[in-house]
Amino acid sequence: MKKTLWMLVAVVLIMVPLLTACGGEKSSGNNGNGGSSGGKKHKIGILAPAVTHGWVAAVAYNAELRAKELGDKIEYKIQTSNNAEEMTSQLDDLKTWGAEAIVAFPQWEGMEVPIKQALDAGIKIVNFDIKIDVDGVYRVAGDNKDMGIQGAKYVVDKIGKTGTVVMLEVPSSGSVSELRKQGFVDTMKEIAPDMKILTYATKFTREDGLKDFSDILTKNKKIDAVYSMDDETSIGVLQAIKEAGRTDIKVVTGGGGMQEYFKMMPENNDIWIESALYSPAMVKDAVDIALKLLNGEDVPKETIIPTTIVDKSNYQKYLDDQSPY
Numbered sequence: 315m316k317k318t319l320w321m322l323v324a325v326v327l328i329m330v331p332l333l334t335a336c337g338g339e340k341s342s343g344n345n346g347n348g349g350s351s352g353g354k355k356h357k358i359g360i361l362a363p364a365v366t367h368g369w370v371a372a373v374a375y376n377a378e379l380r381a382k383e384l385g386d387k388i389e390y391k392i393q394t395s396n397n398a399e400e401m402t403s404q405l406d407d408l409k410t411w412g413a414e415a416i417v418a419f420p421q422w423e424g425m426e427v428p429i430k431q432a433l434d435a436g437i438k439i440v441n442f443d444i445k446i447d448v449d450g451v452y453r454v455a456g457d458n459k460d461m462g463i464q465g466a467k468y469v470v471d472k473i474g475k476t477g478t479v480v481m482l483e484v485p486s487s488g489s490v491s492e493l494r495k496q497g498f499v500d501t502m503k504e505i506a507p508d509m510k511i512l513t514y515a516t517k518f519t520r521e522d523g524l525k526d527f528s529d530i531l532t533k534n535k536k537i538d539a540v541y542s543m544d545d546e547t548s549i550g551v552l553q554a555i556k557e558a559g560r561t562d563i564k565v566v567t568g569g570g571g572m573q574e575y576f577k578m579m580p581e582n583n584d585i586w587i588e589s590a591l592y593s594p595a596m597v598k599d600a601v602d603i604a605l606k607l608l609n610g611e612d613v614p615k616e617t618i619i620p621t622t623i624v625d626k627s628n629y630q631k632y633l634d635d636q637s638p639y
Contacts, residue, residue, distance in 0.1 A: 355389045356608040358601065359408035359416040361401055364394035368546075369570055372594035372639035373419050373442065380598035388605060398424035405432060413437060415604035419597065420444055438607045442600045452607070453616045454600040456592040458490055460621040461543070462497025464590050465567045466505065468623060469539045472565045472586050475506040477538035480530055482516045482523070482547060494543045494569065512537075516547055523550020531558045539565035545572035545589055552578065552587070571595070571624065573637050579626040591622040591632075594639055 360381065362374035374394055381390040391411055393404035401420060405428050408416055415438035418429065426448050429439055433450045440452045469479060481498065484491040502509050512534065516526040523546065531537070531554060540563060542548040548568035555563055565586045568575055571593035579587045596619050603613050624632055 355387060356605060357389045357411065357413050358604050359411065359413035360390060360392040361404060361416060361418040362392065362394050363419065363421045364396050367638050369594055369639045370421070372637050373597050375638055376595045377417060377597045377601055380601040384601065384605060398422040401425065402428040409435060409437065414608050415440065417442060417597070417600045417604050420446065438604060440600045440604045442597045452603060452613065454596060454603060455618055456596055457618050457621055458493035459497040461569050461590040461592060462494040463501045464621045464623055465541050466498045466501035468567060468588050469541060469565050470506045473538045476508050478510045478512065478536060479539045479541055480537055481511050481513045481541045482543065483513060484518055484543060485515055486517060491543060498541055518544040518546055520546045520550035523547035524553050527551045527554040528558065531560060537563050539563065541567050543569045545570040545575040549575055571632065572639055573634060576624065576629040576632055579629045586625060589624045591624060
């Protein structure tokens, strides 16, 4: 009996330090969770348009991707909407949920008032891409003018300082096209003043790129390069070139960061295909900034992300088979 009792005491003495060590490790993990006391996670809401494909859809995809990556630091809810009224209702839902910060990508007019109300309620607002004229809103966007600057430099690097370039502007896109055009034209005047630039209007779709550039090809027997501002448009341009059997065009630029367009780059040995990134993945920076604000860090009111050029020399770095764009 005494022998049995002593064995039980020995087992207890062995187990006590082991249990204490396990409890300490669990406590350390909780205290480090999210960098906040007690392991509390910050609540971040995400508002985006309800689109299932293309650049806009990839914004919601990348925002949620980053939110999942930050899962040890934040709780998140993502809401998608079809109009300003629906997005306003979802913003109210996020306020009720307890969102401390909201990353918003509003595509419609009429969001100023509800966003101002959210700010007045103490919620941090980080807008992606679209500029909202409300004091206190933070913003993350790409650099449209720099896309034009880098496009001009790329064309000159590939064909030299003389030749004929077709510039495809998109008047319906407002300041986006204006800034990309300004960057391109101003830079060309500076680095290749003798370059001939022919300007035509189109839209940010492959269908319009095909239709409009087919007409342009019949009007111009010699074209050295195409300054297109959008990857979708450029896909149409490349189809028009192929269908016309033209071999004179050596460069086609683009813009955005489309997976389908990336994969075309190594397939075209006779044409340099380029995309100036205005990537939907930039929204990840918006999520990061929301978290920094909640952690009390200082961040600039506006974060403009520099342009990255993608072509067949580096496209593999930007492939993502799960992306809807």
